[in-house]
Amino acid sequence: RSKHCSFSDYFAMLQLVLGDSRTSVKIVRLLSTTLVAYASWKILQIGRWIVFGQGRFILFPHRYNLPPVVPVGRFESLRHLSKEARFPLYQYEYFKKYGPVIIIPFVIPRLLVVISDPDVAKVVTEGDPQKNIPESDKFLPVYQSFFESFLPTPSMISKATYSEGPVNGWYWARKAMAPAFATNYLSEKLECLDRTMKKAKLCLDKYDELGQDMDLSEFLLRLTLDFICSSMFDFDLNSLDEVFGGDKADGTKFLRAFQTVIRERTRNYIGPQISFLSYFSKSMRESLEARKHIADIGMKILDKFSKSGTKRDDHSIIGHLVRAPYYSSRERCTDVMIFLLAGHDTTAFSLSWILVEVAKNPRVASLVVEELNKANPENGFMHKEKLSSLHYLDCVVKEGMRLHPVAPTSSIRVAIADLDFGKFVIPKGSVCAISNYSLHRHGISRPDEFIPERWFETDPEIQQLKKIFRPFSKGLRRCIGENLAMLELKLVLAYMLQKYEFTLVKEPTQIFAMTLKPSGARVTVRARR
Numbered sequence: 205r206s207k208h209c210s211f212s213d214y215f216a217m218l219q220l221v222l223g224d225s226r227t228s229v230k231i232v233r234l235l236s237t238t239l240v241a242y243a244s245w246k247i248l249q250i251g252r253w254i255v256f257g258q259g260r261f262i263l264f265p266h267r268y269n270l271p272p273v274v275p276v277g278r279f280e281s282l283r284h285l286s287k288e289a290r291f292p293l294y295q296y297e298y299f300k301k302y303g304p305v306i307i308i309p310f311v312i313p314r315l316l317v318v319i320s321d322p323d324v325a326k327v328v329t330e331g332d333p334q335k336n337i338p339e340s341d342k343f344l345p346v347y348q349s350f351f352e353s354f355l356p357t358p359s360m361i362s363k364a365t366y367s368e369g370p371v372n373g374w375y376w377a378r379k380a381m382a383p384a385f386a387t388n389y390l391s392e393k394l395e396c397l398d399r400t401m402k403k404a405k406l407c408l409d410k411y412d413e414l415g416q417d418m419d420l421s422e423f424l425l426r427l428t429l430d431f432i433c434s435s436m437f438d439f440d441l442n443s444l445d446e447v448f449g450g451d452k453a454d455g456t457k458f459l460r461a462f463q464t465v466i467r468e469r470t471r472n473y474i475g476p477q478i479s480f481l482s483y484f485s486k487s488m489r490e491s492l493e494a495r496k497h498i499a500d501i502g503m504k505i506l507d508k509f510s511k512s513g514t515k516r517d518d519h520s521i522i523g524h525l526v527r528a529p530y531y532s533s534r535e536r537c538t539d540v541m542i543f544l545l546a547g548h549d550t551t552a553f554s555l556s557w558i559l560v561e562v563a564k565n566p567r568v569a570s571l572v573v574e575e576l577n578k579a580n581p582e583n584g585f586m587h588k589e590k591l592s593s594l595h596y597l598d599c600v601v602k603e604g605m606r607l608h609p610v611a612p613t614s615s616i617r618v619a620i621a622d623l624d625f626g627k628f629v630i631p632k633g634s635v636c637a638i639s640n641y642s643l644h645r646h647g648i649s650r651p652d653e654f655i656p657e658r659w660f661e662t663d664p665e666i667q668q669l670k671k672i673f674r675p676f677s678k679g680l681r682r683c684i685g686e687n688l689a690m691l692e693l694k695l696v697l698a699y700m701l702q703k704y705e706f707t708l709v710k711e712p713t714q715i716f717a718m719t720l721k722p723s724g725a726r727v728t729v730r731a732r733r
Contacts, residue, residue, distance in 0.1 A: 289717055304320040314635045439509075556722045562701065565654060
């Protein structure tokens with residue numbers, strides 16, 4: 205009963221109870237050994253959870269029947285993401301081995317559930333009205349951390365879906381911008397694409413004349429950057445003017461700054477850029493300088509529009525941005541750059557992957573050219589109205605985007621409630637990553653082959669294809685520029701494939717650095733006679 209009873213006193217009392225001192229010593233030693241062994245086992249289990257993400261009893265009760273856990277270390281997963289830049293490819297290997305819904309240990313204090321099942325992905329991104337489950341919101345720390353590497357203030361992508369007022373939330377920003385992307389107004393932007401393609405033709409003709417091969421992704425990045433900036437913001441970056449050399453154009457400076465930030469961000473994927481560390485890291489200093497340059501270009505775009513006196517009609521994207529409520533011009537500048545950042549490289553890499561596949565498949569190339577010659581015998585810039593007759597080109601575009609989704613992890617959400625799918629439960633608060641790279645291969649035959657004919661309406665797998673195909677995500681937070689991107693993809697491909705023949709010189713390597721890039725792809729260009 206004493207409050208100050210020592211261990212020796214307990215030992216003496218145990219001896220009185222047990223009698224023989226030798227027996228009591230043996231029992232105490234056995235109990236002590238058992239206690240130490242049990243504590244060591246628990247410590248090892250905690251360590252295993254820290255390193256490998258296993259041991260669900262630490263975070264969740266036994267009542268949860270969780271998806272299978274991939275036996276890979278947390279820091280190995282980080283290496284796959286940052287150093288190797290091939291995380292989606294590893295996800296695909298896990299998908300084939302462990303199933304379409306898996307837990308991958310990662311360096312975050314939540315469960316990372318990677319989803320490649322279309323039914324589960326639909327519930328996460330669109331909700332389930334029958335079970336009264338709303339759409340799950342984005343996992344904002346990931347988006348905030350990443351986009352703060354480029355921009356100094358939160359963007360519409362990194363904001364919560366709803367807010368109390370008309371400024372903070374994503375919903376209000378989306379509502380303000382949506383009319384500018386309506387299908388009825390897209391034709392007004394095609395004049396900019398026509399001008400951009402005339403510049404691109406001069407470059408392609410010169411490559412043909414010189415007989416040089418070209419970096420396909422680099423060329424298409426310049427093309428899409430010039431088009432996005434001129435069509436959305438009425439601002440010329442002129443990056444195509446310096447395809448063969450030069451560093452004076454804003455477009456060239458922007459691309460170099462963008463690549464500098466991407467390189468540093470991929471190398472250091474955890475946490476935002478911390479300015480005081482720039483004193484110790486040359487690459488971080490360069491990244492911070494590049495970020496400032498990107499923001500300066502955004503302010504240039506806004507300043508030019510405000511001084512031009514251009515009529516701010518309902519069809520202008522920059523006009524909608526200027527009219528939308530923001531706390532400061534810096535926040536408005538951030539959303540200007542979000543459209544520029546997110547719009548140019550995704551489209552460029554999609555074009556690159558599709559052209560690579562067409563160059564590797566002469567049969568597909570001949571069928572596309574035959575269709576284009578019938579629809580557009582004058583061989584000029586394709587009008588929007590003619591696209592509806594290009595059924596095979598549409599199949600080629602969809603198959604390229606299925607096989608090489610440039611957003612291989614299209615959406616990262618937080619489970620808003622316990623999601624019970626019968627065989628397993630995704631607990632509330634889990635981070636759910638939709639793996640488009642694996643999802644686009646779910647439930648179809650020969651999933652790793654480029655077969656445009658699988659998109660014919662008569663194909664037996666067409667319904668499954670429509671179910672798994674989601675390159676722009678789904679739900680409220682799907683890509684706002686989907687219509688513009690698809691129109692740009694088809695028109696650029698129609699123009700380039702009808703006028704030029706592309707021969708693959710060097711196969712690309714799949715690199716994941718925010719988007720899935722065909723790194724190293726080189727082609728030769730020859731004008732069709």
